[in-house]
Amino acid sequence: MAKSPTSVKDIFRRLSSIRKSKKKTFEINGTKIPLKPCTVLQITDYIEKDMLKEAYLNLLSMRQNEKLKVEGEGVSPTNQVAKETDVNDLFETLRNKMSVIVRNSSALPLPNKELLVHVAQIILEEEKRQGEPGAMPGWREAWRDAVLDGVRDALRKVQLDSREQNDSWLAVHLGLLGKAVVEDLERVKTELLSSYPADFKVFETYVSCHHEAVGEHLKRLLEKVTELKDYQALLDFIIHRYPSDLRDEQGILIVEEELLNDIKTSYCHCQMEDFKSALDNIIISEKKVWTMKNSPDRADDGFLTSKNYMAIFQLIASYAENLEKIDENLGKSVIRFCLEELNPFHTRFEEEFLQHTRSLLTSDLLDCCLWVKYHISYINCFNSLKEKMQFYRENFSAQVEQLEKDVDGLIQRLTQTLIKHFKTDIKPYIDGMMTKKWLKTNEDFKEVTCRIENYRGLCKSMRAPSAQVFVNEVHYYVAREYVSQLMKKKYSCKKTKSEDAAVKLREQWKELRKLFEDMGSSLNWLYPLGDYLSDIIGMENERKIKDLLIPLVSNYPDISKKQLSAVLYFRDSSFSLEKHNVINQFTLLKRDAGNTNHRSFFTDTEVLS
Template sequence: MSQMMEKSTENPSEDRASFKSNGSIKSDEKLSTDGGTKLGRLRSFRKSIQHATQNSPLSSVKGSKVTSKSDTPTNESDSAASPPPPSPSLSTDSLATPLKNNQKKEDDEADASFRISKPLTRSKTDPGISKFSNSFMKRGASIRRSLKMVTKKDTDKISTKAISEASVEEDMEEKEEEEVLREEIEDCYVLPSIPLTPLSVMEINKLIETGELEEAHLNLLSLRQEFKQQSESCPDGSAMELATREKDLNLLYGMLRKKVSDIVCDPLSDKKLLLQMARVIQEEEKRLREPGGLKDSWMDAWRESVSAGVQVKVQSVHLDRIEQNSAWLAVHLGLLGEVIVKDLENVKQELRWSYPPSFKVFSTYVRRYNIVVAQHLKKLEQQVTELKDFYGLLDWIVNKYKSERIMGSLSLQPDIQDESTDLQLEENFLEQLREKYCRRMQEELRKIQDRVIELENEEVWKDGKAPEKEDNFPISSFPIDILTSVKSFILNSIKLDAQLEKKVVSSCFEELKQFPNGFEKAFSQHCTSRQPLWTEYRITYINSFTSLKKHMEEYKETCEDGVKGFQKAVDSLIDKLMRDLEDQFKEDVKPYLRRMMTRKWLTNDEDFDQLYSRTKLLSQHCSLMMPPHAKAFASKLHYHVVIEYIGQLMKSNYSCKNRKHEKAATKIRHQWNKLSDLFEDMKSNDEWLYHVGDDLSNIIGQKNTTDIKNHLQPVVQHYPDFSKKHLVAVLYFRGLMRGHEHQLILRRLTALKKEVDIASSDRNQVLFSNMQVTVNTNCLSNFPYSCVSFLMPDN
């Protein structure tokens, strides 16, 4: 059977197998009459099957590959030399086995051959093969029914799809082969043979100019060998000839170096020259110390050429003039980033494949961009004047250059991960840029502060506008303006780096220290006279600066000294505004307080009513003042009113007679309670002052003089600085100026002061020591000096 197979394969013309409708085999004699015709049909049939199978997507099984154009002639010749494979229907197995028993095997083979091929049509050219055609067409129809391939239109679609898929696979394979070829460029390089006789200098120069670098370099090496041999063989030969040769070499190498630089600066003009240029550089690096060549490194020159090309690209980025476009820097830096990314993408995807790996092309370009861009930024910085441009430049250097927008771009991954993307800035350049930014920010903050004062004058002082209120407290809007500006500066600095944040906070508070004093000068200048809103304005600014001071405390941890300096300036201004209010109140109530404890006071309430009304107005003003200044202000004026009101008793201006002391005591107690209620409403901190009015009223109001000494204990206990001279003044106001009982009262005071624990008393609670005591000498003129010596100040 094997012999039969071999025979059938080697000589297809002798293949006489044919089938009847019942599957029996005819004799060779019968086949011989029409064998030529049937055999021709079979061969045509085989070719159609082979053609359909080759175009079928099923032929592209795993492991198959689309061949390149260079391989096509070989494959075609191979296929032409080898005989076509035998038809499945004419295999030797069909001769040994009945067709019916081998039907399944034939169906399987037919399924592999006809799965996507075009359905066969019946031939009308030769009626002699009709029986064979009918038999085979029936079997083909059975196969088509099993595969559900009914129409020609369907099979045409499948064939078209198979061809398109095959073409896509072929394109992908070509791309893969191209990538493989890119990676196949190695550092190893076999130098072609150097010509024994070099071309002339003009011819070599022409080769360089036309870009025939390899040939030009080989001739240069040949010329260089001649120079070396001549200098070694005839060291004492013609010096002029050697100098001429050396000059020619230097001239040609200079031309070659310039050509290399031009190619590197514009690598996309002709990529084919890049590999030739790279090989020239490699060879020259090997011969660096040999005579006849250039003295400096060709690799260094190549890197400098890369820098020159990068510099050309950077300088070509569009840059508006400052007066033409306020956003000139932002636009330029945006375009610069795009140019950097685009160029590095081209280096990564295209350019580096034209160089041997040892050149590290991508790394070189990244490093050169770090250097050239840093130099470019230094020139830009000299043109920057506005705060926003200083910030934009800092932000681009610190954040954006390394971000995904530029050096961290996804299109440059993963190659960029192994590279340093730090700009090669000059030493202290970034620090100097930060300092300039801070100084410009201070100038901007100063302008904001000046503008705030101008607005306050235009909107409030000039028209006498009542202050606006917030939570029932009059307050200006300028603290929000100042606070918003400072927060904006600080938050923007945080986006850059922590170092800048500290500098910005310090610079802000250095400038803010000047604001309270400048504001006070402007306020005093524009509000000289006491306007109806004079008091409200001062309370408003006490509240405003208190609020500003409170909000600035959050930066105490970042810049403690700066915050303290600002707080000190604010406290100084608030103290001055409060002193103005205190002085105004003291001046208003002064005439009414001076007429207390007089004959008119005893019979007329007019002066006290004026004192009370002004104190009540003061209480209303205090309610508009934010804590803690409201309590401090109320306490200071509370103390002043007590000193002045009780102090009138010490001046001995009036002495009660005919039991008028009882009326006076009642009036003092009543008025004192009214004043105390006001100061209590004002939340005065000096609660210890509330007792003095009642303590002295009890002494003055006693009917019997003998009972006075029994009421000295409270005043001595509450006010340890209450002395004999103060008691003499109180007794004088009561109408008790001399006598035995007078002496007993004074002795009782002396005894009580000895009993009181002065150490336990609060030394800050000083009241009577700050009152001026006037001694009435008329009533003591008949007494000897020894009796009145205790009234002298030293006693």
């Protein structure tokens, strides 16, 4: 026998029983859920008008009634699906509305704070119902997403000028960005915290969202960054200013390591390119100096220098200072690159310098002096640079040692170029000495001393130790060439002429000594030689010449018999009676002297047969 249909009375009895058993579910914060929900249109209207409480209570009623009908009998499956769809759509609409409210709460003026209270209550209620039929998951996640979207909106409103509008566009923007973050979080504490239960961890959530939004924002900014100063501003903001802006908060914002490393790498590459460009610009700038024939700069201490070239050390020092604050390893990579890049730069510089200043030597005397000044200024610069680079020796010993080697080579070549020019300049006048004309006039000697005096003035603008090297080598060369004229047998004195020659040699040697003492020569051992030779040449009594050999051989043991014979020939080519005895005495002295003195002078002095 078929079971009779359930009576209306039985259905209401069941509904009443269920309602009594679900009493807690049908009441929220003292407000009862209506037994009969509003229509879909009415609930939609509640949502649109921000009447969240009314909309949610009716949605709960609708969800509960649909559940009761399912538990009853005679419900059409088609109608059931349609009703469930309506309920789900309405809940989705409500959640979207709540997201808009939360998102807008990041803006000023602050929306109705009571709405945020309702948002929190609805989220908590829905989290309690997780697992029940028809309950939607992800309410807390949707709330955080809305917070994040609101933070993103706030950051987009921060003023951002273009590079064309403001050369410091990024630094200005980052300053405003940091200020906006601090102000936003301060407003969260003062205005939003009270709208949420402690369970929401509102401040921590906003800090986390700012962290994420700022990271996204910086990634977009990074795409626009091309200049070194902007990379530096970005890293300074991330590493120093951004965390310090929130140093009093529990959650310090730190950009993701991957993004930070990307920025550091880009900054490093940009800095390397900037350094190479700076080196190229130095050469270009120096070319203008040479082309315009501008005089070199003078440092405060009076030494010739090149401000452009000394900018290299200042640039590396600024890199080191900036990078030290950002990343120690990154800083070391850049400094190592800079030190290594200086070596090929010096080669390029030297090539350009030689090419563009060669013509100065074929011009007038002023241009020749300018050519000398250029050499001195760069010798000074390279010495100063080498000295300053000692600062990096501890961490970059291999690079500094290689740099020293290259710079020393360059300084030596520049110095030798100067010396070669000096030698070429005075050689014709020195070659004119120890002749009959030399006895009658001082023209050639004056030309020599005039050129020495010119270099004496210029050398006062050269820094040690190169100045000492240059002066000593010039002194040695002049002394050697002067003495070598005695040994070329160009002239032989007769009778009283030897006395005249001795007087002249002594006076000129004394003048040369005064010049080189004033220049700071340290070759003091050369000074007695002129007197020894003058004594021999001017000695009237031939027998006494043997006695004059003792100090000569003792102080200059590398003098040869051939060289002594040449000196005696200059004194008097007819000198023969005592010559044999003098040479024998010389041979004995040489044997006794041995190699006690390692100075070399006569070994380098030319002798003609």
